Amino acid sequence: MQYMLLIYSDPALEPAYGTPEFKEMMGGYFKLNEVMKADGTLRGGEGLQGVETATCVRLRQGKVETMDGPFATTKEHLGGYYIVDVPDLDAALKYAAMIPSVAYGTVEVRPLMDYNPNGN
Amino acid sequence: MTASDAIAVTRAVEAVLRQDRGRLLAALIARLRDFQLAEDALQEAAISALTHWGRSGMPASPQGWLLRVALRKAIDRLRSSQRDARKTADLSHLAVDEAAEDTADDIPDDRLRLIFTCCHPALDAKSRVALTLRSIAGLSTPEIARAFLDAEPTMGQRLSRAKAKIAAAGIPYAVPSPEDWPDRLQSVLAVIYLIYNAGYSMGPQAEASSHRDLCAEAIFLTRLLVQLRPDDPEIEGCLALLLLTQSRAPARHDAEGITIPLAEQDRRLWDRTAFDEGLALIHRAMDRRSPGPYQIKAAIAACHMADPGPDWPQIAALFTRLLDFEPTPVVRLNRAVAVAEAGDLSRALDEVSDLATTLSEYQPFHAARADLLARAGQGARARAAYDRAIALAPSAADAAFLIRRRDSQPI
Numbered sequence: 001m002q003y004m005l006l007i008y009s010d011p012a013l014e015p016a017y018g019t020p021e022f023k024e025m026m027g028g029y030f031k032l033n034e035v036m037k038a039d040g041t042l043r044g045g046e047g048l049q050g051v052e053t054a055t056c057v058r059l060r061q062g063k064v065e066t067m068d069g070p071f072a073t074t075k076e077h078l079g080g081y082y083i084v085d086v087p088d089l090d091a092a093l094k095y096a097a098m099i100p101s102v103a104y105g106t107v108e109v110r111p112l113m114d115y116n117p118n119g120n
Numbered sequence: 121m122t123a124s125d126a127i128a129v130t131r132a133v134e135a136v137l138r139q140d141r142g143r144l145l146a147a148l149i150a151r152l153r154d155f156q157l158a159e160d161a162l163q164e165a166a167i168s169a170l171t172h173w174g175r176s177g178m179p180a181s182p183q184g185w186l187l188r189v190a191l192r193k194a195i196d197r198l199r200s201s202q203r204d205a206r207k208t209a210d211l212s213h214l215a216v217d218e219a220a221e222d223t224a225d226d227i228p229d230d231r232l233r234l235i236f237t238c239c240h241p242a243l244d245a246k247s248r249v250a251l252t253l254r255s256i257a258g259l260s261t262p263e264i265a266r267a268f269l270d271a272e273p274t275m276g277q278r279l280s281r282a283k284a285k286i287a288a289a290g291i292p293y294a295v296p297s298p299e300d301w302p303d304r305l306q307s308v309l310a311v312i313y314l315i316y317n318a319g320y321s322m323g324p325q326a327e328a329s330s331h332r333d334l335c336a337e338a339i340f341l342t343r344l345l346v347q348l349r350p351d352d353p354e355i356e357g358c359l360a361l362l363l364l365t366q367s368r369a370p371a372r373h374d375a376e377g378i379t380i381p382l383a384e385q386d387r388r389l390w391d392r393t394a395f396d397e398g399l400a401l402i403h404r405a406m407d408r409r410s411p412g413p414y415q416i417k418a419a420i421a422a423c424h425m426a427d428p429g430p431d432w433p434q435i436a437a438l439f440t441r442l443l444d445f446e447p448t449p450v451v452r453l454n455r456a457v458a459v460a461e462a463g464d465l466s467r468a469l470d471e472v473s474d475l476a477t478t479l480s481e482y483q484p485f486h487a488a489r490a491d492l493l494a495r496a497g498q499g500a501r502a503r504a505a506y507d508r509a510i511a512l513a514p515s516a517a518d519a520a521f522l523i524r525r526r527d528s529q530p531i
Binding site: 111 | 240242288289290291292294296300
């Protein structure tokens with residue numbers, strides 16, 4: 001099964017760039033990437049730029065509305081994601097717990113939609 | 121078939137399912153990998169049994185018969201749903217060996233996997249409790265709804281949502297690996313403890329109603345765990361805790377149904393068989409030298425019941441040890457009470473006042489604080505604390521007990 005691990009955190013609580021904590025966090029991410037690659041489970045993953053760069057779009061009454069800012073105004077923002085291919089939820093939760101951001105944020109684990117469950 | 125035959129067959133089917141529903145369901149889920157399909161197929165097989173057993177008599181192994189028929193029903197369902205969807209998956213791995221006459225002993229016992237799936241931390245706590253009672257203990261949805269004061273459709277939806285999540289989220293149907301075992305076992309034991317507590321807090325009113333005895337169900341589940349995974353000290357500790365607590369049940373209420381605190385109970389009413397079994401279990405568990413929260417709680421229960429009276433310094437020490445595993449305000453509150461009983465009332469009151477904010481909505485906090493204030497001779501503050509405890513009391517029996525205490529306070 002494929003799962004997306006969505007990484008949410010409050011930028012104010014993240015370690016600041018250049019501090020030893022920041023280095024440690026990045027080291028944790030590099031290490032996790034290596035583990036996932038060695039396990040052959042990593043299908044993708046990216047980090048996102050901050051929410052100050054976000055723009056929202058919607059179509060209302062046939063008119064495109066464009067707005068500055070993220071979709072939801074919460075303290076914790078989506079900051080990045082991984083997609084892993086593993087046998088079950090427990091395996092996905094293991095990787096989620098290894099994401100350095102769990103120490104100050106939250107990782108949401110969601111199975112990807114399977115559009116072709118029987119593989120035809 | 122006469123009416124009395126029909127009743128006899130219905131009773132026989134019910135008896136088999138009461139005893140072996142969990143085992144049959146676990147075996148079906150292991151093969152079908154689909155919770156809902158397994159439940160529906162077992163239900164259909166039970167309905168078939170009513171006709172067939174009435175006509176041809178009871179099969180040699182009713183369990184084997186139900187398992188085979190349920191598997192056949194499930195395969196029929198899968199085939200017809202695949203025809204609709206023009207899909208063809210291989211169902212041969214599900215094939216039923218028609219010649220085999222399974223006996224109950226031949227059915228592999230997959231209940232441990234089922235328990236761990238039902239108690240998976242990815243499900244919310246109430247759903248874990250409901251799913252465990254439904255799947256392993258075999259309670260009906262209306263019985264579970266009544267026990268937790270939910271409307272029946274609400275409980276039905278909760279169970280459906282939980283089963284749907286198990287399938288969609290890929291919650292494994294497996295006994296956890298040794299490295300995950302301790303954490304996941306705590307999740308299972310927490311579910312059992314919640315079930316026991318739900319039965320316990322109903323008090324004597326439950327006996328008078330049509331409620332299933334949840335205390336007995338919790339003990340049944342823990343005994344099952346001991347049987348499925350012998351020699352685990354935390355499972356033994358949990359069973360010891362439940363048995364020791366349960367052994368006091370006959371002494372817990374007076375004739376009017378009002379709660380009698382442990383210190384004032386007539387010890388001759390305690391159930392010696394349950395008490396002795398609990399005590400033997402906790403000794404056996406602690407000899408394994410791998411302490412855990414349930415063993416410590418069972419040891420605390422045993423110290424409470426020591427002859428001729430509770431060993432309070434030992435209880436306070438055990439709560440300190442419990443804080444290593446569960447650093448919670450509730451454990452701190454319990455330790456404070458033990459410290460007071462062991463003779464240090466002022467230290468206990470200090471500890472309790474530190475907890476006032478975090479435990480402001482927790483009924484036992486107000487009851488314990490009221491009691492400590494009363495002992496310290498602070499009557500007015502004690503009465504106010506009793507008022508709060510009475511307002512938050514979980515049962516009429518507890519409220520009546522606290523009202524009696526409050527009204528005995530000097531003004």
